[in-house]
Amino acid sequence: MLLASLNPSAVAAGHDVGDAVRIDGATLSRSDLVGAATSVAERVAGAGRVAVLATPTATTVLAVTGCLIAGVPVVPVPADVGAAERRHILNDSGAVAWLGEVPAEPEGLPHVPVRLHARSWHRYAEPSPDATAMIIYTSGTTGPPKGVVISRRAIAADIDALATAWAWTPEDTLVHGLPLFHVHGLILGLLGSxxxxxxxxxxxxxxxxxxxxxxxxxxxxxxxxxxxxxxxxxxxxxxxxxxxxxxxxxxxxxxxxxxxxxxxxxxxxxxxxxxxxxxxxxxxxxxxxxxxxxxxxxxxxxxxxxxxxxxxxxxxxxxxxxxxxxxxxxxxxxxxxxxxxxxxxxxxxxxxxxxxxxxxxxxxxxxxxxESVDLIKSGGYRIGAGEIETVLLGHAGVDEAAVVGLPDADLGQRIVAFVVGSAAPKELIDHVAQQLSTHKRPREVRVVDALPRNAMGKVLKKELS
Missing domain, CATH: 3.40.50.12780 (ANL, N-terminal domain)
Incomplete structure (x- = not known):
């Protein structure tokens, strides 16, 4: 069973937990999760793909869980996504409805509400392990976001492998404040739990x-x-x-x-x-x-x-x-x-x-x-941007650093560092040259107020030029 801790028989046998999930001011027991999510499952069972506006709320938890109980693929939609990207995700995925919260522009899809206090104890057969659990859209850094089809089998295998690697057990209390529309926060954090x-x-x-x-x-x-x-x-x-x-x-x-x-x-x-x-x-x-x-x-x-x-x-x-x-x-x-x-x-x-x-x-x-932004080919050398960034971050006058390769008529690419901090550019160039091979030193250091990042904190290097 993918959501093993929500086995109704186990909950009924006294394996309830009064605070299984705490989110957005709400506390859900394990029996709350089973009953409310199964109520959601009854409302969407047999539907095609369903879009969920993935805000960090109890509504999102129950929407995702209910779909997994019913075997309905979930399409998590970032709450802060722009209208054009949201429209692309909905059209490309073939989502047939919004489940739970609805954005200001629902794009004509019907709305199925999630009722936090509704309960159902209907039993659903476990879907095939090969069935699609969810479709998560990539960040779209190289064009329109692509929908990644993830099976129930893949999610179960990954969580089980991580449980072994991290000695992750039911005795743990897992804490995070990450988005619920990416692998890290949604699959590892919520579904893992x-x-x-x-x-x-x-x-x-x-x-x-x-x-x-x-x-x-x-x-x-x-x-x-x-x-x-x-x-x-x-x-x-x-x-x-x-x-x-x-x-x-x-x-x-x-x-x-x-x-x-x-x-x-x-x-x-x-x-x-x-x-x-x-x-x-x-x-x-x-x-x-x-x-x-x-x-x-x-x-x-x-x-x-x-x-x-x-x-x-x-x-x-x-x-x-x-x-x-x-x-x-x-x-x-x-x-x-x-x-x-x-x-x-x-x-x-x-x-x-x-x-x-x-x-x-x-x-x-x-x-x-x-490979597209962090492998720099300069003067015949293959240079990893991360190695240079690590050295820069070791300098007391650097708070953040991102290194890219920009076009250069002589070298092919020249190493350019974008830095947030108080250190002088010449000082940082010399610092890298002292720590690494000379050919790995930045040819230019640009001091900036902030680095562009996405919702997961990743630097958007293609915006640096």
Whole structure:
């Protein structure tokens, strides 16, 4: 059963939890979840794909859960998405209705309300593991967002593998304040909790104070969240009682990693994945947690590195290659895009991630970044932007840094660093040249007020030029 903790028989047998989910001022017991979500299932059973405006509310929790009980695919729609992108998501996915909250412009779709206090105890047969659970749309950085088809089997396999890697159990209380329209917040945070049976707390905005007050044992955050936590001494000290801090969705700067160790006593777990693959790599609860490295393949996952010609790349911890992964949590394809699917998912089941990475002799992975923006080819060298960013962030006068390769008539690409902080550009260029090979130094440093980021805290490098 995908949502194993919501088995009606188990709840009826006395395995209820009075505060299974806390979100947006609402507290739902496990029996509340079963009864209210099953009521939702009765309202949508037999429907096609259903759109859910994925706000961090009890309504969203019950809408998603009800659809999964009924076997109806969910299309999570970001609450802050623009009208044109929302229209594309609805038209492309073939959503037949809004379930729960409705945006100001519903695009002509009918509305099915979620009634928080309604209850049903109807029993639904568990859908096939191969059935589509949800369609999550990518951020659309290379064109219109693509709908990623994710099966029930993939979600179950990924959560179970993470439970092993992180010793994640029903005794945990998982806390995060991340969006419920991405893998990190929705699948790992919410569905992970409903499968494993731990308490789930959504803090709303992921502020340091909210994290500190939640009293969790397991915390999820993006680097921006952890950066704010280590800047708030009281909040950081409060998290020392947690069991595990997990960082993902973007690289965690080494200085933030070090500050978390110093202030909370916890070396954070870092992991890597994507909408298409879910989570494939992670450091382990009982293994090495090395700053800047995202660990080992999860159970059932295989990885490989390839060069520009497709030949294998040495696992020497330094040579950069294109990362490809294969495993039980891969997506089933893009909606209406067989061409795009074929470009990234080959006949042997390998997903070409579009990321570049290095692997060392022990199998540890370090993600260099996206091949399109983080692999810089300058003067005949292949240079990873992340390595330079790490060095810049180690300078006391740098708060944030993003490195890109911009066109250059002589070098092919020149290394340009965009920095938030007080340090002088010449000082930073010299700093990198002292720490790394000379050819990796930025040719230019631009001091800016802020870096452009998306809702998950990822820097939008294509906006830097």
């Amino acid at each position: 409903l499968r494993i049976g731990n308490r789930f707390v959504h803090t709303g905005k992921p502020s340091p104070a909210a994290y500190a007050a939640a009293g969790g044992s397991l915390y999820f955050g993006v680097p921006t969240v952890w950066s704010r936590v280590v800047s708030d001494l009281d909040a950081a000290l409060a998290l020392s009682s947690a069991r595990l801090l997990v960082s993902g969705s973007a690289p965690l700067p080494v200085p933030v990693f070090d500050d978390l160790v110093r202030l909370t006593g916890h070396a954070p777990v870092e992991r890597y994945g994507s909408t298409e693959s879910l989570i494939t790599l992670s450091t382990l609860v009982d293994g090495e947690r090395r700053p800047g490295w995202v660990g080992l393949p999860l159970a059932g996952v295989q990885t490989r590195l390839a060069d520009d010609d497709g030949a294998p790349v040495s696992h020497d911890g330094a040579t950069i290659g294109r990362l490809e992964v294969r495993g039980p949590a891969l997506f089933d394809g893009y909606v209406n895009r067989p061409d795009a699917t074929a470009e990234v998912l080959d006949a042997d089941g390998w997903y070409h991630t579009g990321d570049v990475a290095v692997i060392d002799g022990d199998g540890m992975h370090r993600i260099v970044g996206r």
